[in-house]
Amino acid sequence: MHPMLNIAIRAARNAGKVIVKGFENLESVEVEEKSLNDYVSSVDKEAELAIIGTLRKSYPDHGIIAEESGVDEGTNMDYQWIIDPLDGTTNFIHGIPHFCVSIALKIKGRTEVAVVFDPIRNELFSAVKGRSAQLNGYRTRTSSVAKLPGTLLATGFPFKQKHHTDTYLNIFKDFFMDVADMRRSGSAALDLAYVATGRMDGFWEFGLKPWDIAAGELLLKESGAMLTDFNGGNDYMKSGNVVAANPKLLKEMLTVIRKHVI
Known part of the structure; x- marks a missing residue:
């Protein structure tokens, strides 16, 4: 496995543990409105810290763009992680089990590694540039339908x-x-x-x-x-x-x- 994909998966799973724990105890989750109709929960923030902590252990000099904590350019400008710790916060806070962790790595401006993790269904979508995409280890292919009717x-x-x-x-x-x-x-x-x-x-x-x-x-x-x-x-x-x-x-x-x- 690509070493940086391995770290991205580890980070996503660590965030997933935080999210699942929070989902099981929604009454204790704190929620605030960042802007009109845009919410953030204490679990978003905790999951983001779990991701950043995992990435920093292996790559302390990489840049990070995270939804909640913003931009940390790091000292190695060639590497930039882009993080959404909990995509689907509104679903999460309403108890709807459809949300995910999203992590991507850009190297010199090109996206080279990607992970989307659904912690409720334990579905891990991953990709490395030039090496295909996978869902739980099986290669994925998009739909081949060519016209709108029936889609x-x-x-x-x-x-x-x-x-x-x-x-x-x-x-x-x-x-x-x-x-x-x-x-x-x-x-x-x-x-x-x-x-x-x-x-x-x-x-x-x-x-x-x-x-x-x-x-x-x-x-x-x-x-x-x-x-x-x-x-x-x-x-x-x-x-x-x-x-x-x-x-x-x-x-x-x-x-x-x-x-x-x-």
Whole structure:
């Protein structure tokens, strides 16, 4: 196993232990609102500390971008870990068992290692650049469907950017008229992992953050899928606007989205 993947998995599992313990005792979890409709729990913070502590033991000089604690550039600028300790906090605090840990490593600006860990289902999605993606040790492949009819798409509502509501609903309506069905799970990192494994055929969402996307980006690429912004370009880390699917279906999805987004 790639040594840095091994450490990333260890960090994700350590965070998973914190999350599961908290999930079993939700009445003792402290929750605060960071911004409108954006929540953080004491478990988010504790899980993030578990991840950072694990990474620092092996790589004390690496940079870290973490959702809750921000940016630590480190002394070795070639290595940067991107962490979401608990993607799906709203699900977590409401007792809905659908959330994950997301960890990615960029080396000289390129994502080389990715882990998405669902501690409730004990599902570990992982990837190393150029070595395929896996789910619990088995190689993953994205869906091969080429057209929208019959597909199952995942999405996320723009709850932090409600000024996009009308645009979002228009896109949703156009998709909904063609596809078999739609899902909104509450964890973008898991949605991307599910597209990578073929559980979902495609995914789209407004306004995500780098820690929502970074690990899923590599899982998708190593499973034969693509990730773009709404223009079909590579500006998704900056814009946060994401579309993911196999290349043929992605083209179909972008055609719909571009009718509503300039």
